[in-house]
Amino acid sequence: MKNSFSRHPSAFSAETDLTYSRRRLLELGAAGLLAASFAPLAGCAADEPPINALPVKPLGRVPGFGGRLPNIVFIYADDLGYGDLSCYGSRAVRTPNIDRLSREGVTFTDFYSCNALCSPARYGLLTGRYPQRSGLDFPLWEGRKGKLGFRVSKQLGHIFSRMGLADMGKESSINGIPTGEITIAEALREAGYQTWAIGKWHVGDFGLYPEYHPENNGFDRFFGVPYSNGQDPFPLYRGKAQIEENIQGDDQAKLSRIYTEEAIKFIDERDGRPFFLYLPYNAPHRPLHPSEKFRRKSRSGLYGDVVEELDHYVGKLLDALRDRGLEGNTLVFFSSDNGPWYNGSAGGLRGGKGQSFEGGFRVPLIAKWPGRIRPNSRCGEMASILDIFPTLLAIAGVNAPVDRIIDGKNITGLLTGKSRKTPHETLYFYHHDDLEGVRNGSYKYYRMINHYKYPLPTNKKWGGVGKARIGEWPLLYDLSTDPGESYNLAQNMPEVAERMEGLMRKWEGEMAENAAGIVR
């Protein structure tokens, strides 16, 4: 079913603005740069992920399953904050089309990503498993690893991380989604779905490593880019063929439009089977390039322009489904992979992209499914992007895998309103492979949290040395009264803090024993 996994040195992993970081690095001295360029490559890929040793067996259909299969559309924004949609309270950004989706479906208030960065979040969506199970726990930044400048930047990133000047000291130990994982597309194929991915992949640079191409991971068709729009080169692919070498500057303004047009084209070329459309847009990840029609039209800068353009094309897609008579039997999701970065709003939550605070992990989730999901409903229960995999398998009547732990839970009941209680007791919050925090009930607890506004330190000027640990630890918040995580309760409620610490230790013990989550 899949190609064998091959090992390669990981590339310098970060999706920061390379131009900026490289310029800064150059300012920091030619001598270090020269020395680093001759240093041995650090961060080589680790061992083969144990999950690859599992034989890939068909999951099969749930016996007696007779439900009508809906079409499924999963729209995924990149770095869109919890507070960046008007249906989530924004007064600066107008998103009438996504608001319409919210009015016609269910809106979750306590929905979490499984990571505050791009690649690991997408791994969790596609597999239903915490990214730490495979080692894909940091953004992949491939594409240019053969270039000297790239290797130099990578080495400097590691050196500066050790000095506490950057947050790039650890990398994913693998170069893409392990071939032994079962992706959501592979699973849905078993129920007869046609499967399409359009947009940003970012779970393996298939230009370098073909085994990670979407069409080698369960998708029948692909149109899009291998990673974030902050990277250079930034090529566009139709299937496995590269059709544009490098989309940069205002040329990126076309991306939301062409992804949507391609999605509508795929829909028009569908056969009689149900379809699964995975539609991860690049917007509003920086750099920000709205098209002429949207530039300076929002009240929220270039960022708002880009979000409003994204909203416009979400509307076009919804219109296309309606015009083709598909609306009634299509389940549409809208979400974001992680919190906002240097622009965007976490809606009063603390922190943002790259951080375990609520602002990094808590994201919008809206789902519409006429006749099954009540219009204009809300869900305040805790749920996770990890839940999408088992939920869609249940909806499609595909057996859940039994040879591996799936961390997500079936939340069909929360979507439809038939259940009012989250199936999760506990969710875990990682930074790279460090378990930093845990949510249990309304409590959120952090043993320690990195002090970076990814990927730069918030408490150091360039030139400072040493990884300072500021503040008091641990942190304990009651999100029911303090969603902004402003008031540490650890001293007042030591028994709760201790219980939360115990949950973290227990989980760490389980992960130490069987991180890959293989069930024998």
Ligand SMILES: [Ca+2]
């Ligand atoms: Ca992202």
